[in-house]
Amino acid sequence: MNFVKKxxxxxxxSLLISFGAISTASADQLDNIEKAGxxxxxxxxxxxxxxxxxxxxxxxxxxxxxxxxxxxxxxxKLELVPVTSANRIPYLQTQKxxxxxxxLGKNPEREKAIDFSKPYAPFFLGVFGLKDVAVSAASDLSGxxxxxxxxxxxxxxxxxxxxxxxxxxxxxxxxxxxxAFLSGQVDxxxxxxxxxxxxAERNPARMPETKFMLKNSPCYVGVMKGETRLTDKVNELIxxxxxxxxxxxxxxxxxxxxxxxxxASM
Amino acid sequence: xxxxxxxxxxxxxxxxxxxxxWMTVKLTLISxxxxxxxxxxxxxxxxxxxxxxxxxxxxxxxxxRNTPFIVQLFFVFFGLPAIGxxxxxxxxxxxxxxxxxxxxxxxxxxxGIDATPKGQLEAARTLGLSSRQIFIRIVxxxxxxxxxxxxxxQCIIVMLGxxxxxQxxxxxxxxxxxxxxxxNFLSFESYLVAALFYLILAFLMRLAFNLIGARAFSRKxxxx
Numbered sequence: 001m002n003f004v005k006k007x008x009x010x011x012x013x014s015l016l017i018s019f020g021a022i023s024t025a026s027a028d029q030l031d032n033i034e035k036a037g038x039x040x041x042x043x044x045x046x047x048x049x050x051x052x053x054x055x056x057x058x059x060x061x062x063x064x065x066x067x068x069x070x071x072x073x074x075x076x077k078l079e080l081v082p083v084t085s086a087n088r089i090p091y092l093q094t095q096k097x098x099x100x101x102x103x104l105g106k107n108p109e110r111e112k113a114i115d116f117s118k119p120y121a122p123f124f125l126g127v128f129g130l131k132d133v134a135v136s137a138a139s140d141l142s143g144x145x146x147x148x149x150x151x152x153x154x155x156x157x158x159x160x161x162x163x164x165x166x167x168x169x170x171x172x173x174x175x176x177x178x179x180a181f182l183s184g185q186v187d188x189x190x191x192x193x194x195x196x197x198x199x200a201e202r203n204p205a206r207m208p209e210t211k212f213m214l215k216n217s218p219c220y221v222g223v224m225k226g227e228t229r230l231t232d233k234v235n236e237l238i239x240x241x242x243x244x245x246x247x248x249x250x251x252x253x254x255x256x257x258x259x260x261x262x263x264a265s266m
Numbered sequence: 267x268x269x270x271x272x273x274x275x276x277x278x279x280x281x282x283x284x285x286x287x288w289m290t291v292k293l294t295l296i297s298x299x300x301x302x303x304x305x306x307x308x309x310x311x312x313x314x315x316x317x318x319x320x321x322x323x324x325x326x327x328x329x330x331r332n333t334p335f336i337v338q339l340f341f342v343f344f345g346l347p348a349i350g351x352x353x354x355x356x357x358x359x360x361x362x363x364x365x366x367x368x369x370x371x372x373x374x375x376x377x378g379i380d381a382t383p384k385g386q387l388e389a390a391r392t393l394g395l396s397s398r399q400i401f402i403r404i405v406x407x408x409x410x411x412x413x414x415x416x417x418x419x420q421c422i423i424v425m426l427g428x429x430x431x432x433q434x435x436x437x438x439x440x441x442x443x444x445x446x447x448x449x450n451f452l453s454f455e456s457y458l459v460a461a462l463f464y465l466i467l468a469f470l471m472r473l474a475f476n477l478i479g480a481r482a483f484s485r486k487x488x489x490x
Contacts (some may be wrong), residue, residue, distance in 0.1 A: 183345070185434075
């Protein structure tokens with residue numbers, strides 16, 4: 001009798017547990033976030049200007065501001081979880097975080113593992129130059145001098161595009177390419193858009209602006225696979241952030257450049 | 267440890283390589299000629315009766331011989347534009363090479379001058395030659411001959427050192443090898459071929475210098 005009673009309890013207990021498990025699995029993550037009142041976001045801690053530790057020891061950056069914006073719009077508290085670029089997707093898959101906002105780019109392998117929102121931040125290789133240099137496409141480079149880091153992705157992409165008599169000056173590393181631009185040895189450089197933010201801080205007098213893109217790989221918010229309601233909500237908020245000018249101000253604040261209009265339609 | 271050598275792939279880049287080789291030859295020719303002139307002038311200044319000139323020459327030699335070439339090069343190319351002196355990469359490269367070679371040759375030629383037997387100077391003065399005549403006709407030719415092999419070596423060092431100007435995007439031989447390596451990742455082949463070209467250039471340079479030296483110095487002796 002005692003044994004039967006125990007068995008019965010055990011069965012009932014396990015049923016309850018499995019039922020509970022089913023109910024959490026079927027419950028929507030968006031509901032869970034709203035119920036818990038906390039949005040847990042994986043953010044970078046060592047990748048300025050997207051995420052780094054400020055002089056007040058508080059995390060700061062584009063991604064942190066973006067996470068703060070989403071939490072505010074959802075009406076929940078924000079919990080930042082610092083991650084590295086290697087463990088940001090596992091953190092999401094094991095539900096340690098609700099969202100990954102960690103300068104995450106999209107590729108087919110990643111798309112198998114997680115879902116992506118609309119892009120929320122520009123991240124691209126391009127040709128940049130001083131305001132008064134009139135260039136808007138690769139064909140305009142004819143007769144102009146462009147500095148680039150030899151062997152880098154931007155060098156390969158630029159070399160593919162440029163068949164005109166453009167003079168490509170190849171330097172040993174990024175810093176040398178940057179020096180060539182800052183010292184005025186070249187007025188155009190092919191590099192990443194983050195460099196623009198770095199130059200704006202170091203030498204505003206030679207502030208480069210985007211002439212054209214070589215390779216676009218914007219940042220997306222990573223969402224647990226299959227959580228479509230959450231993804232839709234994030235997309236809606238990103239859309240709102242664009243129309244309200246939040247993305248523009250984030251881009252100006254952290255990347256010292258306007259938010260590219262073509263990202264909004266992606 | 268099985269590496270498949272693939273020199274054939276370099277043929278796709280033979281224009282880059284040959285252009286690079288030609289650029290190295292041009293850089294070397296210009297900087298050697300100008301560097302030797304600067305070295306002679308520097309050595310003359312180093313032993314001039316004007317103290318200011320002597321100190322200036324000494325400061326120049328010490329400054330250049332005690333700083334790395336790449337720093338001198340970056341200063342000329344990246345630093346000078348800050349005060350409005352802007353040169354193309356090739357001009358900056360040649361200037362840095364000439365300044366560098368000039369400093370070493372100043373010191374080498376000065377050594378040759380110092381080895382001039384005192385009696386020759388006294389004889390020249392007794393004959394009433396001016397100090398300019400003494401320097402150009404009595405002191406310099408044998409001084410130059412005495413240190414000729416050191417001068418040749420220094421010029422070859424500068425030819426090899428011209429590889430450094432690849433860092434400011436001058437498309438010379440090392441730049442070509444770097445470029446090819448960044449495209450097909452054949453480091454072994456690219457750098458081996460570049461090294462062979464340098465070796466050949468060094469041999470040819472020494473040969474040319476020896477021929478020039480043999481002609482120049484033997485004729486001197488005949489006329490004497």
